[in-house]
Amino acid sequence: MVHYIARRLLYMVPTLLAISILTFLVIQAPPGDYLNTVVAKLEAEGQYVDRAQLEALRNRYGLDEPIWVQYWRWITGIIIHGDFGHSFVYSAPVADVLKERFGFTVLLSVTSMAFVWAVAIPVGMYSAVKRYSPADYTFTFIGFLGLAVPNFLIALVLMYISYSYFGQSVGALFSPEFAESSWNLGKILDLLSNLWIPIVIIGTAGTAGMMRIVRANLLDELHRPYVTTARAKGLTEGSLLMKYPARLAASPIVSTIGWLLPSLISGEIIVSVVLNLPTTGPVMLRALESQDMYLAGSFLLLLSVLTVVGTLISDVLLARLDPRIRYGKR
Amino acid sequence: MQSGEVLQGADEALEHASNEPVSATRGYWHLVWRRFRRHRVATISAIILILIYAVALLAEFVAPHGTASRFEGYQNAPPQVISLVDTSDGFRVGLFANGYAVEEDEESRRRTMSVDESSVRELGLFVKGEEYKLAGLIPWDRHLIGPVDPEEPVFLLGTDSLGRDLFSRIVHGTRVSMSIGLVGVAASMILGILFGGLSGYYGGATDTLIQRFIEFIMSIPSLPLWMVLAASIPTTWGPITSYFAITLILSIIGWTDLARVVRGRFLALREEDFVESARLDNARTLRIMRRHMLPSFSSHIIAALTLAVPGMILAETSLSFLGVGLQAPVVSWGVLLQEAQSVRSLVTTPWLMFPGVAVIVAVLALNFVGDGMRDAADPYN
Numbered sequence: 005m006v007h008y009i010a011r012r013l014l015y016m017v018p019t020l021l022a023i024s025i026l027t028f029l030v031i032q033a034p035p036g037d038y039l040n041t042v043v044a045k046l047e048a049e050g051q052y053v054d055r056a057q058l059e060a061l062r063n064r065y066g067l068d069e070p071i072w073v074q075y076w077r078w079i080t081g082i083i084i085h086g087d088f089g090h091s092f093v094y095s096a097p098v099a100d101v102l103k104e105r106f107g108f109t110v111l112l113s114v115t116s117m118a119f120v121w122a123v124a125i126p127v128g129m130y131s132a133v134k135r136y137s138p139a140d141y142t143f144t145f146i147g148f149l150g151l152a153v154p155n156f157l158i159a160l161v162l163m164y165i166s167y168s169y170f171g172q173s174v175g176a177l178f179s180p181e182f183a184e185s186s187w188n189l190g191k192i193l194d195l196l197s198n199l200w201i202p203i204v205i206i207g208t209a210g211t212a213g214m215m216r217i218v219r220a221n222l223l224d225e226l227h228r229p230y231v232t233t234a235r236a237k238g239l240t241e242g243s244l245l246m247k248y249p250a251r252l253a254a255s256p257i258v259s260t261i262g263w264l265l266p267s268l269i270s271g272e273i274i275v276s277v278v279l280n281l282p283t284t285g286p287v288m289l290r291a292l293e294s295q296d297m298y299l300a301g302s303f304l305l306l307l308s309v310l311t312v313v314g315t316l317i318s319d320v321l322l323a324r325l326d327p328r329i330r331y332g333k334r
Numbered sequence: 335m336q337s338g339e340v341l342q343g344a345d346e347a348l349e350h351a352s353n354e355p356v357s358a359t360r361g362y363w364h365l366v367w368r369r370f371r372r373h374r375v376a377t378i379s380a381i382i383l384i385l386i387y388a389v390a391l392l393a394e395f396v397a398p399h400g401t402a403s404r405f406e407g408y409q410n411a412p413p414q415v416i417s418l419v420d421t422s423d424g425f426r427v428g429l430f431a432n433g434y435a436v437e438e439d440e441e442s443r444r445r446t447m448s449v450d451e452s453s454v455r456e457l458g459l460f461v462k463g464e465e466y467k468l469a470g471l472i473p474w475d476r477h478l479i480g481p482v483d484p485e486e487p488v489f490l491l492g493t494d495s496l497g498r499d500l501f502s503r504i505v506h507g508t509r510v511s512m513s514i515g516l517v518g519v520a521a522s523m524i525l526g527i528l529f530g531g532l533s534g535y536y537g538g539a540t541d542t543l544i545q546r547f548i549e550f551i552m553s554i555p556s557l558p559l560w561m562v563l564a565a566s567i568p569t570t571w572g573p574i575t576s577y578f579a580i581t582l583i584l585s586i587i588g589w590t591d592l593a594r595v596v597r598g599r600f601l602a603l604r605e606e607d608f609v610e611s612a613r614l615d616n617a618r619t620l621r622i623m624r625r626h627m628l629p630s631f632s633s634h635i636i637a638a639l640t641l642a643v644p645g646m647i648l649a650e651t652s653l654s655f656l657g658v659g660l661q662a663p664v665v666s667w668g669v670l671l672q673e674a675q676s677v678r679s680l681v682t683t684p685w686l687m688f689p690g691v692a693v694i695v696a697v698l699a700l701n702f703v704g705d706g707m708r709d710a711a712d713p714y715n
Contacts, residue, residue, distance in 0.1 A: 022550050030562050152697040154648050156655060157671075157690040164680045164687070263552065270557030274652055278675070288558065289656060292565035304562055308554045315553060 008323050012316055023308045028075050031301035082305075089298030093291060098302045101287060106306060108283040112202060112276075113268045113310070119203050120210040120264065128218025129250065132226065143215065150212030155271045158205050159278040202279060206271040210264050217260060218253065225249035251325075258325060261318030266311045366633050369710035376706025379699040386696055390508040394466040397502035398480035398487075401665045403464065405487055405497040408434065411447045413492040413500075413685050422454050429457035429479070431488040446682075456482045492685040494673055503665055504689050510666040512696065514581055514650045515643035521585035523639060526592025531623055533593065534600025541597075548590045556587050560649060564658045573664045580659055584646050595638040599631040633711040641704035644697040651693050667693050 069077075081087040088098035131140045225231070226249055234244050276285030284303050291299035371377055389396050405411075414431040433453030438445050461480040468474050481487050491501040533544040563583045567576050603609060612626045628635075653659030654668025655675070662669065667689040673679060674686040 018546070019550050019553060023554065026554075030566070148698060148701055149694075152644070152694050152701060154651055154655075154690070154693060156652065157687070157693070160671075160674060160680060160687060160690070163677055164684055167677055168681050168684075266553065266555040269555040273555075273557050273561075274656060277656060288561065289658070292561055292658060295565075300562055300565070304554075304558050307558050311553050311555055 027305040031297040088302040091299040093296040116206040119207040124214035128215040132222035147212040221253035265314040373706035379702035397505040399502040411493040515646040518581040518646040522589035525589035530593035530596025534597035637707035644700040
């Protein structure tokens with residue numbers, strides 16, 4: 005097991021390297037260098053530009069040096085000093101903006117994933133066991149619908165309904181009385197009571213997709229000879245299902261973290277923009293609109309790293325479940 | 335039609351009667367088609383899809399008005415319901431809708447439009463309206479549906495804050511929204527077949543390298559990457575250039591799924607006898623791929639392609655909705671939905687969410703057709 009985890013960690017290195025290079029290229033993509041953008045922006049606002057400060061910034065990012073030196077400075081700054089660069093939209097270090105926002109994104113993505121599993125696995129299993137029953141058709145239809153409706157549209161409709169019928173806006177993670185207060189039990193409970201709306205919206209498409217996977221996987225297993233054998237030996241239907249087919253059907257489910265997490269993060273971003281949640285989504289959009297590339301790029305980098313780590317966790321879980329993977333059989 | 339059904343019945347009877355299935359004597363595509371038709375939801379969805387693409391092709395004819403035509407004094411007009419009879423003055427059969435009433439709030443000076451039940455406006459089919467060029471070629475001025483009297487317009491799905499007919503704009507948006515899926519998938523197809531084919535045919539180191547690359551692309555959350563790439567499209571680019579830039583950006587991620595399907599099929603087919611014999615006949619690799627392997631899983635590819643289109647449509651809608659995709663003079667469903675972004679516009683003009691209905695219908699139909707095709711792709715199974 006340790007051997008397996010070590011090998012997977014080793015595999016991560018080239019992926020992370022590729023992600024960092026891609027992010028760096030994205031940061032470099034806009035025409036002109038970063039400082040020109042900053043200067044243009046400051047001058048457009050009629051602010052005084054300090055030449056000495058500019059020189060200092062130019063040195064710090066090594067803008068006069070070849071591109072690989074710039075990349076090296078940028079990536080070592082992140083790894084060693086946690087220095088992601090400077091955001092001129094927020095006039096603050098990128099790391100500070102990230103710190104504020106990234107936690108909520110992780111929270112929302114992880115809880116949405118838990119929601120997807122909590123709903124999709126039982127429903128998918130029920131659909132498979134009661135195949136072609138009215139409930140199965142209903143769930144299948146809801147599943148198709150969930151895949152077809154863009155999640156920002158669900159957010160819009162919910163916003164419309166709650167505003168025009170209940171006279172309140174959905175979306176904020178905290179009620180007004182807790183928004184500014186420091187963390188305490190009341191605030192946490194308040195967060196939990198508000199969190200479910202974005203979770204349901206973000207999780208819809210994932211739940212729909214996952215439901216179909218669970219159903220298909222379990223259906224494949226249910227007609228295997230070993231199930232018939234177990235039934236012939238007198239196992240009750242319930243323990244029969246949980247003991248063998250459900251466990252075998254579970255391994256592809258765990259391996260879906262790899263695609264579920266990126267899609268949840270994508271959903272989280274757009275839903276947060278609509279509901280104006282204090283997560284990465286709105287900030288990233290704002291950063292892109294004003295070409296604040298260090299900020300936008302850092303978000304891309306961290307979100308990608310988050311998915312890579314998520315995939316690693318899913319692979320380790322999968323190896324726990326399935327010894328064939330653990331012992332490196334291909 | 336009837337004889338066809340009888341024939342099909344006979345086929346099935348034969349299939350049951352003998353061990354040698356009819357599939358051996360019928361053409362491959364014939365079998366795929368028969369399998370597909372048995373899937374009723376998929377068949378209905380296919381018809382809906384054909385209609386949607388017909389609307390996309392003939393948008394100028396179907397829409398009563400142009401995309402940019404503004405109606406002074408008709409800002410934020412609510413949707414109208416068409417009735418088939420008019421009883422206000424005797425009894426008439428035709429297409430009718432009500433007129434509009436305007437109320438002005440004394441204090442805020444805000445005008446709100448409502449449906450005036452007492453007045454009647456007549457609609458007609460094939461009415462004269464704005465001139466246009468059908469499919470960009472034939473000049474014409476007839477519209478499928480529209481007001482009989484141009485001075486008395488009717489807005490089936492309401493208007494936006496600038497007094498533009500939402501129904502017409504959705505119809506025009508069909509062209510961009512539906513075609514971006516097709517163009518994007520075509521681009522993905524080339525990449526997917528090429529890399530998937532190489533990966534599956536050669537195996538070994540090539541396979542590992544390409545698979546690692548695909549895993550890398552899949553590990554990046556797609557929306558943030560699309561947002562970043564789309565935001566770096568220069569604003570100076572014209573609508574057509576940015577349209578193609580967006581499709582290209584969408585297919586950067588889109589091809590990976592397809593490459594996996596192709597690779598899987600290639601791996602399965604590589605060991606088949608007919609491939610082996612082609613190789614022994616000294617056929618070149620590319621020829622083996624094209625002549626011998628591709629045809630035997632083209633139905634799988636078509637199914638995978640169909641299932642990839644809705645993702646592209648949803649992605650374009652999301653990007654345009656966020657304001658980093660296609661930009662305003664271009665009309666797509668996502669661009670239209672952008673106007674429904676704030677709570678205030680949602681509450682006063684909820685009909686601005688109608689383009690979302692178009693997205694849902696199109697994506698559902700595509701998903702059903704793709705599912706039906708995937709089931710039909712293996713007719714010998």
